[in-house]
Each structure stands twice: as structure tokens, then as C-alpha cells.
Amino acid sequence: NLPNKEGIVERGRDFFLPVDLFRHLAKTGEVRLVEWSNGTDAWLTFGEFSLDGAEVNGLLERHGFFWQDHPDVGYGIKTLVDGNWQERNVGCSPSREWIFPLLPTDNIFDLEVHYDLTVELRAKLVICQQGIVLFPVVVGSHISASDTLPNARLFRVLVKANDGLAPLARKMAEVDKLLGISWAGLGLEGIRRVQDLFSDFSTVRGYLPESLAEMKIFCPNPKSERRSEDMYVVASAQAEVIKDWRDQLRTFLELN
Known part of the structure; x- marks a missing residue:
């Protein structure tokens, strides 16, 4: 799940898995x-x-x-x-x-x-x-x-x-x-796949070694192993996701 410190981030509202997007389309099209x-x-x-x-x-x-x-x-x-x-x-x-x-x-x-x-x-x-x-x-x-x-x-x-x-x-x-x-x-205007969002985050940081993402220090994980686990984050939740990644990276670097 996405970082959920205050209990306000929900699947189906703030982020979607592929099956959620298909269900949303089916419901919209009846x-x-x-x-x-x-x-x-x-x-x-x-x-x-x-x-x-x-x-x-x-x-x-x-x-x-x-x-x-x-x-x-x-x-x-x-x-x-x-x-x-x-x-x-x-x-x-x-x-x-x-x-x-x-x-x-x-x-x-x-x-x-x-x-x-x-x-x-x-x-x-x-x-x-x-x-x-x-x-x-x-x-x-x-x-x-x-x-x-x-x-x-x-x-x-x-x-x-x-x-x-x-x-x-x-x-x-x-x-x-x-x-x-x-x-x-x-x-769902502005929704983005979490991998693409992380790519932008890495670019802004200048350079992040690929190994950091593979070490699974980030939540949500930008390197999902299965397509069924791909997350799509709505525009209103993207800033919070990036903020959490930034905090997680800072904590990791301080401890290592």
C-alpha cells in the first residue's frame, strides 16, 4: 500500500492497480x-x-x-x-x-x-x-x-x-x-504509473543508483516484480508519495 500515516490514502481513490482501472472503466461504461x-x-x-x-x-x-x-x-x-x-x-x-x-x-x-x-x-x-x-x-x-x-x-x-x-x-x-x-x-486526469513518477523523482535528485530502488527501501516500491502490482497514483496523491520517498532516502543515507 501507499504510505498512509493519517489514514487518508485509499486504493480505488488515491491509487489504482491494473484490475482497479479495468473495473473503473467497466463501471463507467456500464x-x-x-x-x-x-x-x-x-x-x-x-x-x-x-x-x-x-x-x-x-x-x-x-x-x-x-x-x-x-x-x-x-x-x-x-x-x-x-x-x-x-x-x-x-x-x-x-x-x-x-x-x-x-x-x-x-x-x-x-x-x-x-x-x-x-x-x-x-x-x-x-x-x-x-x-x-x-x-x-x-x-x-x-x-x-x-x-x-x-x-x-x-x-x-x-x-x-x-x-x-x-x-x-x-x-x-x-x-x-x-x-x-x-x-x-x-x-482520472493526471494519474501516473508509480514507476514513471519515481523516474522523475530520480531525475530531480540528479542521479539515484538503480540498486537503491532494487533494495526496496522505498514505499511504494517503484520496482514491482509483477504487472498486476503496478500502481497508478492520482494527481492529488503524487506530491505526498514523492515527499515520502525523499524522507525514506534521507533516512537510509543517514543510517548507511
């Missing part, structure tokens, strides 16, 4: 958050939808998507392909396909072929220096495209086809590939 156990990764989910039906398939076709047959496996799978221009990644083949499995049936008299054409709209979250970046992701029932551009395109089409989605999903559908939300946009 969207469900799914957290990974590692404490550093999470995504927003906007709901599940079906690609079955003439209306949605007509919309997909108009936006350059098509269904691809697989004669080698018969009717075992069904594949949706983004037929638009793709970005070139050196050494990697484009990942622009969603593969859907055949639905099992116990009805031997059902001669129709049915597939699980369910997809889920998500936003992958990445923290950067200026705020949080949201990458649109469409996850299918079997194998999904991994390239950013096809995901953004399909995300955009499905948002247009479904009313009642969260405003944040519609905002994501208005951009080409990703959406950045600034700290100011989240009501």
Missing part, C-alpha cells in the same frame, strides 16, 4: 468485465449473437465477408472469411477466418445441417501511458480470427445489426481498429 486470474488481463463483454439468418448474412456479404466451403471435411465445419484487404505481417499468414462446428443432433430424421454460429463481442483492454486502449474482438464457438483488422470489421458489422448494445460498443464501432480512452475521459 459493461460487464471478465477478469483473468493473473490480475493484469481482462476484457469487456457486450453479449452473444448468432450469425444465422438472412438479414445478418446479407449485411456480412455487403461488407466483404463470405462463407467458405470445405469439401475435404464435408459438412463438418463452416467458415466465415473476411474477404477485404488484409494487413501484411512479416512471417505470419493472415488470420481472418472464424470456424464454426457442426451441432450434434439426436434426431435421425433431421436432414438439415445446423452449425453453432454463436459469437461474442468483446473488448480486449490494454493500459498505456495516456489511458486504456480497447481492441474489438469477436470470439466464435470454435476457432476465431486473431488479426486486429478482421475483428474490428466484424465487430462493426455486428454492432450495426444489433440494437440495444452499450454506448461503449457503438463508440468502438465508429473507429477503424481500436479505441483509446484517456485518463481524463475516465475522470
Whole structure:
């Protein structure tokens, strides 16, 4: 925790961990958050939808998507392909396909072929220096495209086809590939990662040996070993953090 001599510094108000920032975004956007156990990764989910039906398939076709047959496996799978221009990644083949499995049936008299054409709209979250970046992701029932551009395109089409989605999903559908939300946009203007704050503190001091930070004489520790422990300090608490670092350094030097 941050130095808390007077009991006024609180997590979620004066400083945030990555998971706190994701929760804050989800609450602000009124969207469900799914957290990974590692404490550093999470995504927003906007709901599940079906690609079955003439209306949605007509919309997909108009936006350059098509269904691809697989004669080698018969009717075992069904594949949706983004037929638009793709970005070139050196050494990697484009990942622009969603593969859907055949639905099992116990009805031997059902001669129709049915597939699980369910997809889920998500936003992958990445923290950067200026705020949080949201990458649109469409996850299918079997194998999904991994390239950013096809995901953004399909995300955009499905948002247009479904009313009642969260405003944040519609905002994501208005951009080409990703959406950045600034700290100011989240009501956290001026928030800084504790490592960056310590870098400024070191510069002002002239020079601090790297070994001092690694000795863990400072609280909060500017050298967290895991990203899940990265602290982000709000503007109003930064002066107090720097003051405490200054006092801790003075005490250490006096004793050594």
C-alpha cells in the first residue's frame, strides 16, 4: 500500500492497480468485465449473437465477408472469411477466418445441417501511458480470427445489426481498429504509473543508483516484480508519495 500515516490514502481513490482501472472503466461504461486470474488481463463483454439468418448474412456479404466451403471435411465445419484487404505481417499468414462446428443432433430424421454460429463481442483492454486502449474482438464457438483488422470489421458489422448494445460498443464501432480512452475521459486526469513518477523523482535528485530502488527501501516500491502490482497514483496523491520517498532516502543515507 501507499504510505498512509493519517489514514487518508485509499486504493480505488488515491491509487489504482491494473484490475482497479479495468473495473473503473467497466463501471463507467456500464459493461460487464471478465477478469483473468493473473490480475493484469481482462476484457469487456457486450453479449452473444448468432450469425444465422438472412438479414445478418446479407449485411456480412455487403461488407466483404463470405462463407467458405470445405469439401475435404464435408459438412463438418463452416467458415466465415473476411474477404477485404488484409494487413501484411512479416512471417505470419493472415488470420481472418472464424470456424464454426457442426451441432450434434439426436434426431435421425433431421436432414438439415445446423452449425453453432454463436459469437461474442468483446473488448480486449490494454493500459498505456495516456489511458486504456480497447481492441474489438469477436470470439466464435470454435476457432476465431486473431488479426486486429478482421475483428474490428466484424465487430462493426455486428454492432450495426444489433440494437440495444452499450454506448461503449457503438463508440468502438465508429473507429477503424481500436479505441483509446484517456485518463481524463475516465475522470482520472493526471494519474501516473508509480514507476514513471519515481523516474522523475530520480531525475530531480540528479542521479539515484538503480540498486537503491532494487533494495526496496522505498514505499511504494517503484520496482514491482509483477504487472498486476503496478500502481497508478492520482494527481492529488503524487506530491505526498514523492515527499515520502525523499524522507525514506534521507533516512537510509543517514543510517548507511
